Amino acid sequence: MARLVNGIFNRLVIAVPFGWLLILFLVPFFIVFRISLSQTAIAMPPYTPVFDLAAGWDGLKDFLSQLSLDNFIYLTQDSLYVKAYISSVTIAFFATLLTLLVGYPIAYAMAQAPRTVRPTLLMLVILPFWTSFLIRVYAWIAILKPEGFLNQILLYLGLIHEPLIILNTNVAVYIGIVYSYLPFMVLPLYSALEKLDGTLIEAAEDLGCTQFQAFWKVTFPLSLPGVIAGFLLVFIPATGEFVIPDLLGGSETLMIGKTLWAEFFSNRDWPISSAVAIVLLLVLVIPIALFQNAQTKAQGE
């Protein structure tokens, strides 16, 4: 009897998160997918066909026959979308690389810090989450604008003679992404570096490595799982980022999140924006799935 209860409990433990994912991820995904196969219409909802249960079996057949891949074909025909995808992935990639370059030394220093100080440092990394993301990005406008803090300080120090134009350029987008996503990079790196056995570094030094060589040959390779986790945690949301390019970027900044927003709210073209969203998902999920697959295989060996 106890075993039976235990078995049911075990299933329940798995069923709850599964149900959560099913309802909050898979169902919305299928709704979006279904809209992406529809045509735009001036109606409520703003697309056709609309599935009508009252029409019965014929209604369903009629509904299915009206779905098409036209929107996806359209995405390949207008170069705007392809450019926006490429530009998004490029900006996200280099911004993630910058985040890694900034985040690694921070995580390394945290892992090297005395054990008693580490919780405080960890707290400091998480602290920005206490404030709204939107407000923090707004704050950057105040810092980066031509008459903002940064320019005033630089002018006062005499380093520049006229204000730098940073706001509404891609540079501001990079700054925004690096700033906003830094904790997502630092935390997995820190957890990988903190686990690292210090005697491995000593062993490397004992066998003839300088401290720098020991870092490259032992510390860095062993922190790779953290690097990869941090990279994905930053790269994936940064690719679809809307708020940062919208608030900090300029007219030259072409990112798929902005395009999606414009299609949805400005053009009210739900089917096209749904198709954009589905393709974005595929662009991100397929390479990551392949990568994960390769990694599991490598670990299995």
Place this chain on the structure above:
Amino acid sequence: MKSLGSIRRSFAPWTDPSAKPYISFRNVTKKFGTFVAVDDLSLDIYHREFFALLGASGCGKSTLLRMLAGFEQPTSGEIILDGVNMAGTPPYRRPVNMMFQSYALFPHMTVENNIAFGLKQDRMPKNEIADRVAQMLKLVKLEKFATRKPHQLSGGQRQRVALARSLAKRPKVLLLDEPLGALDKKLREETQFELMDLQQDLGLTFVVVTHDQEEAMTMADRIAVMAAGKVNQVATPAEIYEAPNSRFVADFIGDVNIFDGLANPSQGGDLDIAVAEGFTIRTPVGGADVRGATRGFAIRPEKIRVTREAPADAGINSVRGEMWDIAYLGDMTVYIIKLPNGQTVKASSLNAQRSVENPLGYDEDVWISFDGDAGVLLKD
């Protein structure tokens, strides 16, 4: 001839005043904050010696080893290795290699790459590296495991990889930090003998840190018994066991019974110690300097006889007691005998025969006795 010399008969450079030490610690002190880990310690280790630093945890033995490897700098004093003062030399430039207690194998590298790591660091030509790695794998009998990763090996195999890696660069001195601590008893005993053979064959100087006295006694040419950052005694295993220079060393190594009493000369030039347990120890050991002083006499359990009958000269080197406890250990039997004053004495006897007629039993009245020269007079 009676001897408390080294196991390797021809090898005893420490007895030769003209021999030059290979490693010298000179008045080395190491402080961590206010904690003194190593306290004004001087010690000489000779070329090709298998030297053990033995002590309880926190006695400073590991700190001493880490200073030799270069991971810690002495607060004061100097360390000389093969005539060179090691002050300021970083670990990667020292001609020593260390085998770590945790083995510290690189988890992202195969066994071969772990062994080749130090050689690649020295920019040895590729074919020479391959030869050396093959040679090392053969030495530790791991040829079949060359392409495995450390997590695919057993504890004993990992220990061998760590050994091969630390030997691959042919260091002048191999440092071993609790090398067998993580192995089970049987494997540990086998590996002790393998390490001894290896050290002999390669002709290297080994310095091993251990808290296991049996391990130190088995492997080492000489042992330094350490406590509280100081060396209490440096001597061969036999000397440490049979002639401990202090109460601490006598007590630390093996089991011992210590009787305290006033020492006075007896007829015939011997020393009589009237001990608190109510009998007299008459011993030829000890000089005129101890007369009239209160001294301890240490005697090991296996040197005490337990009999039903009173020995001749009852009361001299013998006393009556009650059998309190008997522990049968297979190879030997340990007796705990309670003396009239309540003090207990540990005695042991080898079970040379498979069965004994009418063995000693609990609560029996027995006599314990020993030879006057079977124990040692402590200096404190």
